[in-house]
Amino acid sequence: MAISKNDTSEFQTIVENSKDGILIVDKKSIIRFVNPAAAVFLNKKPDAILDTPFPYPIKQDAAIEMNLIRHNGQPGTGEIQVADIHWENKDAYLITIRDITERVIYDRLKDEFVSNVSHELRTPLTSMRESVSQVYDGILGDVNETQQRYLSICIKNIDRLRKIVNELLDISKMEAGKIQLQKSKDDLIEIVRASSEVFMPVLKKRKLDFDISLPDKSFPVYVDRDRIIQVMNNLLGNATKFTLEGKIHVAVAKKNGNYHCSVSDTGEGISKEELPLVFDKFKEFEKSTRPGETGSGLGLAISKKIVELHYGIIQAESEEGKGSIFTFQIPQYSPLLVVRDFVDERLKQSNESFWLYHVCINDLDSIIPMVGADEIQGAGKKIESRLQNMGKHIRPVFIEPNEIIAFAEEYPETELQFKTKLFRLVKEIYFDVADAEIDFTYGKANFPSDGQLSETLWKICNDQMISETRERMEKYILVVDDIVELTEQVQILLEHFGYQHVDIANSGQGVFDYIQNNNRVPDLLILDMKMPGMSGYEVIGRLKESHKTKDMPVLIMSGYEVEMGRLFDYISHRAILTINKPVQPELLRKMVYFLI
Amino acid sequence: MPKILIADDDADILMLIGSRLRANGMETIEVSDCNQAIKMAYAEQPDLILMDIRMPKIGGVKAFDCLKMYSTTEKIPVIFITAYPGKEVEATVREMGAADFIAKPFTTEELLDKINRALKAMGRYHSES
Numbered sequence: 117m118a119i120s121k122n123d124t125s126e127f128q129t130i131v132e133n134s135k136d137g138i139l140i141v142d143k144k145s146i147i148r149f150v151n152p153a154a155a156v157f158l159n160k161k162p163d164a165i166l167d168t169p170f171p172y173p174i175k176q177d178a179a180i181e182m183n184l185i186r187h188n189g190q191p192g193t194g195e196i197q198v199a200d201i202h203w204e205n206k207d208a209y210l211i212t213i214r215d216i217t218e219r220v221i222y223d224r225l226k227d228e229f230v231s232n233v234s235h236e237l238r239t240p241l242t243s244m245r246e247s248v249s250q251v252y253d254g255i256l257g258d259v260n261e262t263q264q265r266y267l268s269i270c271i272k273n274i275d276r277l278r279k280i281v282n283e284l285l286d287i288s289k290m291e292a293g294k295i296q297l298q299k300s301k302d303d304l305i306e307i308v309r310a311s312s313e314v315f316m317p318v319l320k321k322r323k324l325d326f327d328i329s330l331p332d333k334s335f336p337v338y339v340d341r342d343r344i345i346q347v348m349n350n351l352l353g354n355a356t357k358f359t360l361e362g363k364i365h366v367a368v369a370k371k372n373g374n375y376h377c378s379v380s381d382t383g384e385g386i387s388k389e390e391l392p393l394v395f396d397k398f399k400e401f402e403k404s405t406r407p408g409e410t411g412s413g414l415g416l417a418i419s420k421k422i423v424e425l426h427y428g429i430i431q432a433e434s435e436e437g438k439g440s441i442f443t444f445q446i447p448q449y450s451p452l453l454v455v456r457d458f459v460d461e462r463l464k465q466s467n468e469s470f471w472l473y474h475v476c477i478n479d480l481d482s483i484i485p486m487v488g489a490d491e492i493q494g495a496g497k498k499i500e501s502r503l504q505n506m507g508k509h510i511r512p513v514f515i516e517p518n519e520i521i522a523f524a525e526e527y528p529e530t531e532l533q534f535k536t537k538l539f540r541l542v543k544e545i546y547f548d549v550a551d552a553e554i555d556f557t558y559g560k561a562n563f564p565s566d567g568q569l570s571e572t573l574w575k576i577c578n579d580q581m582i583s584e585t586r587e588r589m590e591k592y593i594l595v596v597d598d599i600v601e602l603t604e605q606v607q608i609l610l611e612h613f614g615y616q617h618v619d620i621a622n623s624g625q626g627v628f629d630y631i632q633n634n635n636r637v638p639d640l641l642i643l644d645m646k647m648p649g650m651s652g653y654e655v656i657g658r659l660k661e662s663h664k665t666k667d668m669p670v671l672i673m674s675g676y677e678v679e680m681g682r683l684f685d686y687i688s689h690r691a692i693l694t695i696n697k698p699v700q701p702e703l704l705r706k707m708v709y710f711l712i
Numbered sequence: 713m714p715k716i717l718i719a720d721d722d723a724d725i726l727m728l729i730g731s732r733l734r735a736n737g738m739e740t741i742e743v744s745d746c747n748q749a750i751k752m753a754y755a756e757q758p759d760l761i762l763m764d765i766r767m768p769k770i771g772g773v774k775a776f777d778c779l780k781m782y783s784t785t786e787k788i789p790v791i792f793i794t795a796y797p798g799k800e801v802e803a804t805v806r807e808m809g810a811a812d813f814i815a816k817p818f819t820t821e822e823l824l825d826k827i828n829r830a831l832k833a834m835g836r837y838h839s840e841s
Contacts, residue, residue, distance in 0.1 A: 238795040239722060242817035246728035249820060255735040278817050 325363030624650025
């Protein structure tokens with residue numbers, strides 16, 4: 117389905133011969149046009165690319181890196197950029213892929229160089245500091261005041277060099293994307309308070325007013341605590357350094373779903389010319405004739421990077437001679453933040469499809485008074501650790517007592533297998549806590565079919581949530597026993613519980629007739645083991661053989677000892693529970709709740 | 713008076729740390745490679761070992777493993793000196809059972825503080841600092 121090429125042949129020449137890859141992708145992410153360079157990069161023939169989904173996330177505001185095959189046949193790195201266009205009367209995307217392999221190699225070499233040099237500087241700095249400070253300390257004999265003064269200049273500058281080396285390493289790692297932020301849920305107010313209090317003695321000594329106005333609340337955020345403290349130390353350190361008299365004011369406020377933290381001072385301020393450059397690297401302005409430690413010129417650049425890695429923004433306002441206000445904002449804690457970091461990290465490692473499942477427990481409020489918050493927290497922890505132990509393809513993303521987000525690769529287990537495992541886990545853990553069935557809703561999203569950006573996937577997981585209870589009641593149950601009254605009894609009970617589709621069979625063969633006649637595999641089989649003709653064991657054996665039925669959950673009804681040994685082969689493949697005859701209604705209800 | 717074994721292949725660092733510790737009321741034994749470190753640890757039974765991670769012959773980590781194998785030396789707290797600090801190094805060091813680590817370049821206060829803490833943890837408290 118080629119796009120009508122009604123362009124002039126000159127433009128065609130440009131596009132066909134460009135060394136950059138050019139593609140046109142429609143709003144559904146399907147590739148409608150591909151030029152030869154793009155085909156080379158994607159390592160496929162143009163025919164194999166047209167009308168297939170574009171294999172990378174489509175982001176208008178950011179360039180995305182991906183692996184490609186270069187024109188010389190070697191593997192390399194490419195950069196994708198997206199522009200919005202109008203194509204054949206509809207909105208579409210113009211996507212370019214550029215070979216940036218050389219740039220990436222250069223960047224890596226540069227980072228390695230900075231890293232090596234920084235490390236090499238560390239050992240000589242140690243010897244320098246130790247030898248000079250031992251003389252200064254009088255260990256090698258008396259030292260007069262003048263000598264001490266000169267030696268202290270040396271020590272001070274060694275410390276400054278040390279700081280520069282550490283900060284250089286820090287920022288080069290951050291820019292290389294090598295910094296692993298350890299984010300967790302935390303309270304911004306508490307972090308700001310703790311880091312501000314450290315400065316109180318210093319400000320008192322310098323006779324500066326220190327005004328810390330923090331609301332008596334908590335502002336939950338998703339941050340790497342040490343790094344935010346680093347930002348606060350930088351801002352407060354600067355305010356202290358550049359303020360001779362007056363006051364420093366720290367405030368935190370909530371605005372539009374973000375938390376804003378500002379550090380203002382009545383110091384010397386920053387000129388109009390220098391203000392736009394204040395966050396650039398090595399911009400230590402000539403005016404810094406302050407006593408005390410001198411900076412490296414990297415502090416604000418590092419702070420900016422840290423704030424940006426937290427999806428925040430940092431800004432500066434200032435008036436020369438009057439003072440400055442530095443403000444940074446960070447988003448409020450939300451599952452989206454956790455999901456976004458998780459998905460972005462995952463997409464860095466692989467493009468394989470995966471599922472996100474979002475489960476919301478609805479009646480926690482009614483359970484909590486009876487059970488207690490600690491037990492509920494414990495339930496959350498249990499869920500987290502069980503999910504972690506389910507195998508490398510399943511991972512917990514976000515676990516709060518009333519909200520669970522779990523991730524699963526599309527292979528090796530199917531979506532249904534993952535969903536079943538997840539739901540059974542939630543039901544089991546919460547049944548333990550609440551001693552009752554819990555009601556929950558769930559949403560799900562698949563990458564890449566439902567979307568390719570973490571925000572999109574989250575929106576889908578969140579917007580279209582389904583009630584598990586209602587879904588369960590619509591499932592198909594087949595009750596099988598040669599004793600007709602018994603099957604009817606169970607059927608009546610199940611319908612009383614709310615199950616809408618309960619059918620009956622009276623023999624083993626009846627199971628397969630049902631499957632054949634209705635062209636449907638039941639969601640749950642309630643099965644008697646001792647039946648004339650085909651026994652329950654045989655039924656289970658035959659179900660195991662077919663790919664369509666091998667995962668069917670089975671509830672075995674038995675008035676006799678079930679020969680579990682005969683079933684061991686099959687138990688690992690699907691859930692099998694047993695219930696004794698005569699069937700107790702509450703027990704039946706619970707078992708069906710778990711199995712289906 | 714606590715006895716500290718210092719192992720570092722850089723002669724300047726070795727001398728400087730030695731003189732600093734002695735000025736703070738500690739006895740020191742200085743060695744410049746791993747084999748010497750193991751030998752002296754065994755012979756002298758120091759209260760603490762300060763060991764550079766990167767040293768010639770078998771390297772600080774292997775030397776540490778050796779010390780862990782002998783009953784007479786396995787309990788001696790070891791503080792690693794490294795020019796390459798980072799969360800990974802920190803985790804490795806703790807996992808291995810070292811008492812602590814200190815990153816170059818360090819200040820005197822840091823060094824003495826870590827030594828005192830490690831000694832205290834072992835019940836061999838040194839009151840001067």
